[in-house]
Amino acid sequence: MNPNLVYRVSGSIAVILLLAIPLASSEMGGLGPLVLSSYFMHLAITGFFYAILASSWSLLAGYAGQFSFGHMAFMAIGGYATGLIGKFIRFTTAPSELCTDIPLPGSWWLVILNIRRVGTIDESCLDMAKTQTLPAGTLIVFPPVWASIAMGLVFGAIFGLLVGWLVLRLRSTYLALFTIGFSEILRAAISAEIPVTEGQSGLELVPLFPAGLLGFSSTSKIPPYYAMLLLFILAMALMSWLASSRFGLFIRAIREDEEAAAALGVNIVRFKVLVFVITSTIAAAAGALQAHYIGIITPNTLIILQMSLVIAMAVIGGLENIYAASVGAIVITFVLELLRTSVSIGPIEIDMTLWRLVFFGILLMLTLRFQRNGLLFPILERISRGGVAKETVSIRTETDEEFADLEDPDTDGPDAESSREQPERTADTENAET
Amino acid sequence: MENAAIFGWALLWILFWGALGGVVTPRIYARKDLEISQASFGGAVIGAALGPLSLFPLWVATPKITNRLIGIGIALVVGLFVAAFALADPDNLCVVNGSFVVSQLTNGIVIGIIYGLMALGLTLIFSILGVVSFAHGEFYMIGGMVTYFITARWLPGVSPFIAILGSCIVTFAIGYVFERLFLRPMGSGKIERPTEYAILVTFGLAFFLQYFTQALTSAVPVKAQRFFPFPRTEIPADSGALLSMTPGNITILDAISVPNPRFTAAVLALIMLAALLWFLFRTWVGKALRAVSQDRQAAAVTGINPDTMNTLAFSLGAMLAGLSGASLVQVFSWLPQVGIPAAARSFVIVVLGGMGSLPGAFLGGLIVGLVEAAGTGCIPDATRAASYMPAYGMVILTLVLLLKPTGLFGREL
Numbered sequence: 001m002n003p004n005l006v007y008r009v010s011g012s013i014a015v016i017l018l019l020a021i022p023l024a025s026s027e028m029g030g031l032g033p034l035v036l037s038s039y040f041m042h043l044a045i046t047g048f049f050y051a052i053l054a055s056s057w058s059l060l061a062g063y064a065g066q067f068s069f070g071h072m073a074f075m076a077i078g079g080y081a082t083g084l085i086g087k088f089i090r091f092t093t094a095p096s097e098l099c100t101d102i103p104l105p106g107s108w109w110l111v112i113l114n115i116r117r118v119g120t121i122d123e124s125c126l127d128m129a130k131t132q133t134l135p136a137g138t139l140i141v142f143p144p145v146w147a148s149i150a151m152g153l154v155f156g157a158i159f160g161l162l163v164g165w166l167v168l169r170l171r172s173t174y175l176a177l178f179t180i181g182f183s184e185i186l187r188a189a190i191s192a193e194i195p196v197t198e199g200q201s202g203l204e205l206v207p208l209f210p211a212g213l214l215g216f217s218s219t220s221k222i223p224p225y226y227a228m229l230l231l232f233i234l235a236m237a238l239m240s241w242l243a244s245s246r247f248g249l250f251i252r253a254i255r256e257d258e259e260a261a262a263a264l265g266v267n268i269v270r271f272k273v274l275v276f277v278i279t280s281t282i283a284a285a286a287g288a289l290q291a292h293y294i295g296i297i298t299p300n301t302l303i304i305l306q307m308s309l310v311i312a313m314a315v316i317g318g319l320e321n322i323y324a325a326s327v328g329a330i331v332i333t334f335v336l337e338l339l340r341t342s343v344s345i346g347p348i349e350i351d352m353t354l355w356r357l358v359f360f361g362i363l364l365m366l367t368l369r370f371q372r373n374g375l376l377f378p379i380l381e382r383i384s385r386g387g388v389a390k391e392t393v394s395i396r397t398e399t400d401e402e403f404a405d406l407e408d409p410d411t412d413g414p415d416a417e418s419s420r421e422q423p424e425r426t427a428d429t430e431n432a433e434t
Numbered sequence: 435m436e437n438a439a440i441f442g443w444a445l446l447w448i449l450f451w452g453a454l455g456g457v458v459t460p461r462i463y464a465r466k467d468l469e470i471s472q473a474s475f476g477g478a479v480i481g482a483a484l485g486p487l488s489l490f491p492l493w494v495a496t497p498k499i500t501n502r503l504i505g506i507g508i509a510l511v512v513g514l515f516v517a518a519f520a521l522a523d524p525d526n527l528c529v530v531n532g533s534f535v536v537s538q539l540t541n542g543i544v545i546g547i548i549y550g551l552m553a554l555g556l557t558l559i560f561s562i563l564g565v566v567s568f569a570h571g572e573f574y575m576i577g578g579m580v581t582y583f584i585t586a587r588w589l590p591g592v593s594p595f596i597a598i599l600g601s602c603i604v605t606f607a608i609g610y611v612f613e614r615l616f617l618r619p620m621g622s623g624k625i626e627r628p629t630e631y632a633i634l635v636t637f638g639l640a641f642f643l644q645y646f647t648q649a650l651t652s653a654v655p656v657k658a659q660r661f662f663p664f665p666r667t668e669i670p671a672d673s674g675a676l677l678s679m680t681p682g683n684i685t686i687l688d689a690i691s692v693p694n695p696r697f698t699a700a701v702l703a704l705i706m707l708a709a710l711l712w713f714l715f716r717t718w719v720g721k722a723l724r725a726v727s728q729d730r731q732a733a734a735v736t737g738i739n740p741d742t743m744n745t746l747a748f749s750l751g752a753m754l755a756g757l758s759g760a761s762l763v764q765v766f767s768w769l770p771q772v773g774i775p776a777a778a779r780s781f782v783i784v785v786l787g788g789m790g791s792l793p794g795a796f797l798g799g800l801i802v803g804l805v806e807a808a809g810t811g812c813i814p815d816a817t818r819a820a821s822y823m824p825a826y827g828m829v830i831l832t833l834v835l836l837l838k839p840t841g842l843f844g845r846e847l
Binding site: 167169170181185305311315358361362365368 | 645827
């Protein structure tokens with residue numbers, strides 16, 4: 001069977017299934033005997049969130065060969081950008097005069113709130129303005145959620161551009177070194193700047209749909225489910241288009257051999273920065289959406305544990321394939337939850353909340369060492385080939401034989417065979433392309 | 435800060451002329467067909483130092499940019515920075531109190547020696563395996579944990595030397611096993627794209643070690659007792675003007691005050707450093723290690739087994755990180771997460787000193803120690819200054835990556 005067709009069919013089935021899952025949720029009354037709790041829906045949303053992160057990281061690391069340990073930092077930049085916009089920006093129909101007012105067209109004003117000092121009962125300037133300067137009946141409007149999420153994306157892209165421009169001129173190890181420090185600094189800064197970011201206690205955000213959507217309340221899991229699924233599908237569509245285009249070819253060439261790619265005319269720095277900015281922006285988008293869904297964002301979201309989890313998901317799923325990485329992320333999200341319960345062996349009770357991470361650390365190392373393509377990728381590959389395994393391998397052995405023949409002209413039997421085969425195969429590939 | 439504006443303008447001046455010098459100088463040198471390898475860095479430093487006063491003469495005369503010229507430039511930039519700071523904040527403890535400054539600098543050097551020891555392990559691994567170990571911070575953490583558990587829990591009252599020896603053995607053994615199982619196959623060509631593999635697998639080791647330790651010890655901060663409390667002495671006997679010691683502190687000349695744990699840690703680090711240098715330069719195995727780092731093939735021809743040297747270098751590097759952790763567990767409180775900022779700091783040091791350069795790592799350690807001491811001592815808001823501790827190193831890293839990615843003595847990655 002044509003692999004492309006299998007990919008399309010299995011992909012569409014997966015998308016339809018994912019779209020249909022909320023029908024079985026407890027909020028919708030369930031589908032016959034199948035009733036999915038809102039806890040399950042929460043896990044599914046978290047799974048999509050990690051799937052976006054893991055697949056975008058696999059585009060960066062697996063396709064382009066650039067190892068960033070700051071992916072969660074860009075996720076947090078997205079989340080904090082939208083959170084801070086929600087905290088400090090309002091739209092009013094009259095100037096507050098006490099805050100920083102920026103006039104907008106159509107008799108609206110953009111009001112930037114002041115930073116309140118910690119430990120004082122210092123009112124925000126808008127609260128004071130309400131009683132003092134603002135005329136009665138003035139509308140005060142929060143910035144729309146979609147707009148602040150979009151600003152989160154913009155900030156993710158800007159930071160991605162700065163970091164990428166600084167580090168990606170150099171070898172890929174420098175990126176790994178720099179991004180670890182970058183995410184540590186960002187965490188330190190967020191924890192320290194309490195008046196702005198609320199520090200460790202976390203920045204609260206408005207819900208994704210403050211007024212609810214289509215009859216669902218603002219706490220319902222179904223609209224966020226579809227929002228996150230939509231972002232997931234959009235991100236996957238964008239990334240698979242990129243991966244299969246010339247762009248994908250270039251970044252894989254850079255991964256294999258930077259000098260050779262540069263010699264063949266690929267502007268390697270530009271493409272490295274471009275893929276870094278794109279994946280950072282995708283991470284920021286996921287972070288912004290997740291922050292609004294959870295309703296709070298804390299600096300603990302960007303500790304190295306979170307980054308290690310994303311890496312483990314991508315590697316165990318299959319680092320060099322964005323689909324495998326995303327499936328790996330969803331599977332591991334559920335497995336991690338299942339492993340949360342404590343186990344008691346005899347008198348000893350083992351707290352699995354930590355040991356499951358130890359287990360994943362070992363699994364990550366073993367996967368890297370013995371199954372470089374990941375644990376899920378071979379399965380996906382087998383499905384997409386319609387059960388025909390080892391296709392590429394057989395072609396590769398033939399080519400090896402050809403090379404062996406070229407080096408060793410004495411053997412005549414296989415030589416004749418391969419020269420007879422060669423035109424056939426080129427004809428085949430031409431057919432496949434047209 | 436009273437006159438923050440002065441400081442801000444000075445910083446802006448340095449940045450503007452530095453950037454201009456860094457961008458324009460190499461073009462001018464290239465147009466005149468001169469060597470441009472140092473032009474960008476030199477131009478940036480000279481521009482940042484004196485601005486137009488030095489840049490225009492540089493562009494007109496285009497002298498050869500020597501290390502001495504760059505050194506003078508760096509000294510001038512630092513001087514300008516300090517002067518601006520002193521003008522902007524005249525009441526700061528760093529400006530008013532000379533003995534505080536000297537103490538702070540001494541403490542910076544003392545802690546810098548230990549940072550240098552840890553970075554030495556990282557650079558040793560890099561120079562021989564060509565691998566940056568992202569688990570370096572975890573070896574540091576385990577070294578401290580083992581020392582704490584031996585001195586405080588398992589064998590209370592035992593000599594700290596035994597505990598330090600124990601942490602050496604544990605970190606060496608973990609490094610040995612890991613190298614044999616996961617890094618050895620890289621040499622035999624069994625693994626595609628070894629650099630990427632090494633980054634990920636050492637990161638996986640870090641992930642595993644950190645949570646393994648946390649699962650075993652729980653996440654409560656611990657801190658070891660002082661290893662060697664000072665005897666109470668005063669020289670001269672009545673006033674202590676030259677030297678006065680209490681169990682927890684040493685004061686020299688009534689001005690320089692160093693806490694006991696830092697002092698002993700630095701002395702331990704210096705002893706270990708001497709031992710390491712003796713090992714690397716005076717023993718056959720040490721010479722073999724350096725030979726492999728210079729030329730693998732040639733070393734193999736003369737009968738050195740490079741694979742054995744890889745294992746040895748990785749285990750030794752891990753042990754050095756463990757040693758610095760073991761000597762610092764009496765200084766800082768210890769958690770399974772302490773390795774991450776320490777590792778980030780080591781990365782800064784090795785990039786600053788030059789990847790794979792042993793003297794560079796040591797000098798880099800001293801510089802980072804000094805900058806951190808100056809940062810924590812001089813920034814007006816003390817709590818904020820402490821929480822931005824990792825940021826000082828990152829500022830250095832950013833500057834190095836911008837201006838001179840090969841570092842002080844380095845070869846490129």
